[in-house]
Amino acid sequence: MKLLKVFLAAFFAFMVVGARHHGRIPGLGTTLYRQFDDEDLASDELWEKASCKGGKLVGLMVGSDAEAGPKIEQTKDRREPSARSEWQGDLKEELKTWGWHDHEVSDDEADLVDSWRVESVVKALGINGKPVSRGGRVTAYNAGHWDPNMKDKQGRPVPAKDQTYKVNGKQYRVTHAHHYFCVNPQDGVIIGQYLESPATAARSLWYRKAVPEELPALRALSDIFWAYWLRDNPNIANIHYFWMMDIANTETEEIIARALHNVKNSVSSWPGVTFNMDTEEGVAILGSANGAVFAWFLIQHKEQLGNKWIPKVTTFVDDRGLMNRGAHLIFYVEAAPELKKDSGEIDKEPAVDSGAE
Numbered sequence: 001m002k003l004l005k006v007f008l009a010a011f012f013a014f015m016v017v018g019a020r021h022h023g024r025i026p027g028l029g030t031t032l033y034r035q036f037d038d039e040d041l042a043s044d045e046l047w048e049k050a051s052c053k054g055g056k057l058v059g060l061m062v063g064s065d066a067e068a069g070p071k072i073e074q075t076k077d078r079r080e081p082s083a084r085s086e087w088q089g090d091l092k093e094e095l096k097t098w099g100w101h102d103h104e105v106s107d108d109e110a111d112l113v114d115s116w117r118v119e120s121v122v123k124a125l126g127i128n129g130k131p132v133s134r135g136g137r138v139t140a141y142n143a144g145h146w147d148p149n150m151k152d153k154q155g156r157p158v159p160a161k162d163q164t165y166k167v168n169g170k171q172y173r174v175t176h177a178h179h180y181f182c183v184n185p186q187d188g189v190i191i192g193q194y195l196e197s198p199a200t201a202a203r204s205l206w207y208r209k210a211v212p213e214e215l216p217a218l219r220a221l222s223d224i225f226w227a228y229w230l231r232d233n234p235n236i237a238n239i240h241y242f243w244m245m246d247i248a249n250t251e252t253e254e255i256i257a258r259a260l261h262n263v264k265n266s267v268s269s270w271p272g273v274t275f276n277m278d279t280e281e282g283v284a285i286l287g288s289a290n291g292a293v294f295a296w297f298l299i300q301h302k303e304q305l306g307n308k309w310i311p312k313v314t315t316f317v318d319d320r321g322l323m324n325r326g327a328h329l330i331f332y333v334e335a336a337p338e339l340k341k342d343s344g345e346i347d348k349e350p351a352v353d354s355g356a357e
Contacts, residue, residue, distance in 0.1 A: 036247075036317065036327040038267050042254035042284075050255050051280055054287030057295040058277050061309035062336040065302040072299075073353045085300035087218055091227035095143070098216040099165045099174050100224075105142035107131040109193060110182050112138065116245060117318040118328070120270040125241060125330075127187035138184045138191075141228055145177035145198055145216065161205055172214065177201035179224060185233040188240035188333075190225055190297075192290070194248075197221070222296040237305050239333050242294035246326035252288040256315050256327055259285055267327055272316025277309075285313050285329065294331050309336040 042050070060068045060083065068083035069075045075083055087094065095101075108115040112122050112129030122129035130136025146160040163174040178201070180194040198219045202210040218224075230236055247253060259281035260266055265273050275282035285291050291313065298308050310331045317325045 036253060036256075036267055036325040038257045038260055040254055040257055041261055042251070042258040046251055046254060047258055047284055050251075050284040050287035052287065053292065054277075054283030054285070054295075057286055057292060057299070058283060058309065060299045061295060062307070062339055064307065067339075068299055068302070083299050084303060085220075085223055085226070087220075087223040087226070089227070090230045091218065091223070094218055095224075095227060097165075097167055098218040099145050099147075099172065100143050100216070100218070101145075101147050101149075103142040103144040103148055103178070105140045105180060107133045107140060109180060110136070110138040110140035112191075117320055118245075118270070120319050121316070121328075121330070124270060125187075125189075127189055127241070128184060137186045138182050138189075140180070140182045143179045143181075143224055143228070145201065146174040167217075172216065173202075173206065175199075175202040175210070175215065176205045177219075179221065181225065181228070183228055183231075183233075185229070185235070185238065188238045189243060190229060190239070190241075190294075191243040191245060192221075192225075192293075193245050195221065220296070221293045222300065225293070225297055226301060239298075239305065239308070241333065242297070242310070242331040244290045244329040247290055247329065248326075249289050252285075252290045252329075253327060255284050255288045256329070260315070267315065267317055267325065269319050269321045270316050272314045272328075274312055274314040276312045282313060285315070286310060286331070290329060291331065298333070307336040308333050310334075 056071075060071060063071075065083050066081040069078060069081040072083055075081075108131075110131035111134070113119045119129065128137040131138050131140065146163050147158075150158040150163055152158050160174055160176045164171050165174065166172070175198040177196050177198040178194065179192075179196070182191040182193065183189070184191075198215045199210055202215065229239075247256075256267075259275060260273060262281055263273070263275075267273070275285060277283055277286065286295060291310075295310060298305060298310070302308075311334050312332050314330045314332075316328050316330075318328070
């Protein structure tokens with residue numbers, strides 16, 4: 001009995017820690033949720049950092065590809081100026097080369113109405129919120145940085161902590177990173193759900209901080225989203241919404257909380273609270289980890305998408321309101337306004353680092 005109590009205590013402790021990091025826990029019979037704390041505000045230092053980054057990202061989005069390229073650390077020295085990502089196409093082979101594999105995922109993750117309880121949002125945006133398997137348009141993916149099917153010589157499963165892969169003769173360890181997300185190409189929506197970067201996952205799996213050279217070169221979430229956006233998508237320029245669900249990133253939560261505090265508002269179900277990008281609150285949310293990924297998606301693919309930007313963002317919770325208060329963010333995508341040729345707006349800022357964690 002004592003052992004059972006110890007096991008149960010350990011199990012529920014794991015569940016709570018997992019929920020705190022990932023939001024909802026996929027694949028478990030009981031689903032736990034984060035609770036958004038609107039009293040935990042971003043510090044002045046975090047707020048200034050996010051606002052500054054968000055403002056620079058706005059400039060890069062509205063500028064042309066040739067104007068944006070020299071203002072990004074990774075592309076500033078190109079002979080022909082361009083912000084274009086080095087990773088192009090559906091990246092199926094490249095992802096496999098760098099240790100990424102498609103993992104099983106429940107269709108429930110693609111059910112925005114019955115599973116995620118955001119029917120009011122689905123209706124307001126005029127999008128389909130059901131999985132393809134149930135007659136809808138939403139496809140769920142789970143990209144994991146380890147091989148779930150790897151076996152040793154005796155046919156036994158190889159745990160992630162023991163898995164390695166080679167690229168150009170160099171051996172790397174897998175990180176156990178995972179990205180659960182959904183794509184609805186017809187309605188132009190990309191939805192981030194449970195997201196854990198290789199750097200964060202490696203810290204847990206390896207019990208130490210990884211140096212960049214140990215991590216997969218293909219690891220930026222914007223590149224991974226792009227790869228899956230291209231799959232079975234005849235109209236890749238048809239992007240209208242970026243959606244982050246049930247956010248678990250502590251700094252992003254604090255930035256959202258301070259934005260709401262600044263306008264003397266609080267988190268609520270749809271229609272929530274909207275911030276334009278001509279406000280400090282809007283650019284701060286854009287400059288958060290959960291916003292910047294989508295800005296880079298647009299900045300680094302101007303050739304295929306055209307010049308598009310994010311003019312506003314809405315934060316809200318699901319239709320059950322205060323019962324389960326994981327914050328959501330929806331970033332709206334529109335054609336970018338034209339800059340005045342003599343404005344110098346792009347040239348004013350130092351180069352921005354687009355590097356992945």
